[in-house]
Amino acid sequence: MRGPTRNLILLALGVALLGAAVYAQIEHERTLAPQPVTALDTDKVRRLEIVCMSVCRSRRFERTDAGWQMLEPYAQPARAEAVAHLLAVARAPARMRADVRGYDLHKLGLAPPLLTLRLDDTQIAVGDEDPIEHDRYMLVGEQLLRVPDRFSARLLEAPEGELATPPPAPKD
Numbered sequence: 001m002r003g004p005t006r007n008l009i010l011l012a013l014g015v016a017l018l019g020a021a022v023y024a025q026i027e028h029e030r031t032l033a034p035q036p037v038t039a040l041d042t043d044k045v046r047r048l049e050i051v052c053m054s055v056c057r058s059r060r061f062e063r064t065d066a067g068w069q070m071l072e073p074y075a076q077p078a079r080a081e082a083v084a085h086l087l088a089v090a091r092a093p094a095r096m097r098a099d100v101r102g103y104d105l106h107k108l109g110l111a112p113p114l115l116t117l118r119l120d121d122t123q124i125a126v127g128d129e130d131p132i133e134h135d136r137y138m139l140v141g142e143q144l145l146r147v148p149d150r151f152s153a154r155l156l157e158a159p160e161g162e163l164a165t166p167p168p169a170p171k172d
Helices: 003-032 080-091
Strands: 047-052 059-064 067-072 096-099 115-119 122-129 135-140 143-148
Touching (some): 047 080, 067 080, 080 115, 080 122
Antiparallel strands (some): 047 059, 047 115, 059 067, 096 143, 122 135
């Protein structure tokens, strides 16, 4: 084997090894990435409901062929962007995940929850904020989660801000 051919083979082998190492590193980092709150495909969600105890107004939405419709407290088309922000809660990264047994749900604001987000048949209970990390406690089934709180303002928003057009003004 001549020198240039041998060098080319060694170089190709080195590039292949380097590519395999990069792929292994990417897979390793992917396994370490935080898992989302749920595995729901939010593009397939048909019903969305926010049930508030006292901190906000409950709302109910449904996906139709024409887009998202708010059913309660107003029966009007909803802003797609507003509903997308609400759906994003289901895919938010969870920093901590634990079995609910052994935790006092009252202290975490989950018994009863501040509000409950229902996406089709999936229920996400939202509790208080962690005082140190400023994460939000959530309960999905028997799983207790701590999630970076980038969404509570959207969940607590007034329904009027989620409508495609403002509601009619009250008549005097």
